[in-house]
Amino acid sequence: MTGAAGSPIWHPFTQHALQPQMIPITRGEGAYLHAADGRPIIDAIASWWVVTHGHCHPPIVRAIQQQAERLDQVIFAGYTHEPAEQVAAGLLDLTPPGLAHVFFSDSGATSVEVALKMALGYFRNIGQLRTRIVVMQHSYHGDTIGAMSVGARGVFNAAYEPLLFDVAVVPFPAEGREQATLDALAAICERDRPAAFIVEPLVLGAGGMLMYPAVVLREMHRICRAHGVLFIADEVMTGWGRTGTLFACEQAEITPDIACYAKGLTGGAMPLAVTLCSEAIFAAHLSADRGRTFFHSSSYTANPIACAAASANLALWRQPETRARAAAVAAMQQCCLERFRYDERFSDLRRCGTITALDLHAEKPGYLADVGPKLHGIFRDSHVLLRPLGHTIYVMPPYCVTSEDLDTVYAAIDEAVDRVL
Template sequence: MMHEKQSRIWHPFTQHALQGAMTKVVRGEGAYLYTADDRRIIDAIASWWVVTHGHCHPHIVSAIQKQAEQLNQIIFAGHTHEPAEESAALLLKLAPRGLDYVFFSDSGSTSVEVALKMALGYWHNIGEPRSRIVVMQHSYHGDTVGTMSVGARGVFNAAYEPLLFDVTSVPFPERGREQATLDALEAACRNDNPAAFIVEPLILGAGGMLMYPAWVLREMKRICEASNVLFIADEVMTGWGRTGTLFASEQADVSPDIACYSKGLTGGSLPLAVTLCRADIFDAHYSKDRARTFFHSSSYTANPIACAAAKANLDLWQEPEVRKRIASVAAMQEEGIESFRADARFNNVRRVGTITALDLAVPDGGYLADIGPKLQAFFRDRNLLLRPLGNTIYVMPPYCVTAADLNEIYVGISDAADALVSGKSAGIS
């Protein structure tokens, strides 16, 4: 039943029957968001992992403004434009070696859909049809039908199960049990004749910020290569410096056959995504037979304004100071989280690059555990944008974050644990 003043907007990942009033944000600058009621909020999760150099970065804003006055949209079938050409060229310069072509889309989910279709199209067009996809336990690749199919099955997609296709799943490489994952992948590649293996390099995001070492990623690529299985790196979240290098694959010296990038591609300013692939995958679709065309598009493919934002962002990544900043944020994050490693209130305190995560030690810690919304409400009252995954609290800030900001974030996390144990806060008890 509608209430008289209730908004007609349906928000993502939001249970409106439990959600209070939405926080109305009117401005963003650097690592901060400013609300309609004059509060300054520290954006500790980069607004769902997209903001890299800071909100409203002047160089990116200027590029958007300039492009908006020249060309704001053009059908990308049969046409091209400089922002797309320039951003694609820079992407290929910065991406892992061996990636030769760029396909534009609109979001992380669609970049993965494109990758899956590229893989299946490749095998179909070379006359060796394969359809099986191998995935990793606890993974998340998006919310479209294909990406739900290759992600973990559970509450996120239970209602849509009839739409999803079957996959082969290998276990997450828990510490000390990494070989079980590698053995399972090797068996899947040998027995299932799969088209591809898709994985989030080094850290599984929505699955709980689960981290694993680079040598495992390197071995998984070796196994796929030996079995002639395409290796898809979903770097939608792990790209753009989050793991300490521009792309997570670099730490394993891995060159994916197909790679997906989005989120920080435009610095967090506009929606844009890309799927990069090897030349032979493109070549399998290159033919005078129109039936071998790669049939995928959206109306806003390679939108010129979004591409101009991406070009401006990629310009920034070529500046040495920006790379140095990643190392600085990683060091500040390690310092911020260090005291929690011996704190009995928390488990599995961990960091990779600029991302930290820790699990609040509570009996029920699943994604739908009551502790999640209570923590979120507590942080909202402290003017901190933190969005726990159940009892997992993670910090993934824009790179302009300061040591003082991080100190405020970690004090807030500690105080939240105090409030939970002592029941001092009405918002969390």
């Protein structure tokens, strides 16, 4: 069953001329979504990378229900509430040491906007003229203006180019070319005295699930420290166990000056994001001069119901079995990926934690590769939710997924690729 072609809804990242009908989903449970016609669909990409423990995970659902009966919403300027206080304290307990303050927002892109404003506000308030931002090639940080500005320029944002600010770009540290990235970053830091370097740690998501080692992340952090450049870690996707540790920065043993977390923050149940920063950045905005206030807000900042979901999620991550489950999924993913190790249809098989990716040999590589929509359509018919990034197929499931589920997913990939080739 598909949604009515005449629906007034404009769906995200959807070309309605090519995909006029949507699949109505009536409920979710565990690793599955259930369509209105009764079909179970394996959610192999965690519904755009947000669902961690599974759909409608009981402890999170209970927390949402209980909070909705007590306090649904309150202005967060001049007021606070227990769920937000619990989330802030819990985050500072779990995140890399040295992060000291928590600013709430409602999406990954917004958390990045907050991070950029924090960095620029910091240097303005301490009397240094530093405004340039350094980014990594192929990066993606969201679809608001600031987030697009620090992401890769191309099909995602070509129409909005007049609105975007200029940035400095370092090359992606591809295998064998890591030093070129480090040299470029050092040169820009010395020449331009930028305010901040923003990066997706270990895995570049929408850029094609590109992966690089923790030693490179550690060295980029060292270079920034040596030049007084703020290091912003966009862990919107890489956080919450995706890369094999709770947060990707742990593998490099670094603490960013500013960190962005969203997606799995509530286990995927509610929209909520946070931007964490060091004491120095907060202190630079702390003043009797109201002009040094950090001017950012949204109407639903730290919504109590969303915070209750996040608090329940943090409680789950304090349990050893949660991390053990994520580790088990990582191991299962590696086993499943091996079936294509010597398959000439694919190249660059890769895994980081619970994320796997492989590139299909295609005449037109990249996000607009014609093979992407073809594969997506076949996966839909196979009752598997996979959404290739052009010629790149990736699997990023909820942690409740079973080995049988993953066998089905990888069998669907095998069959779909056979059909399109």
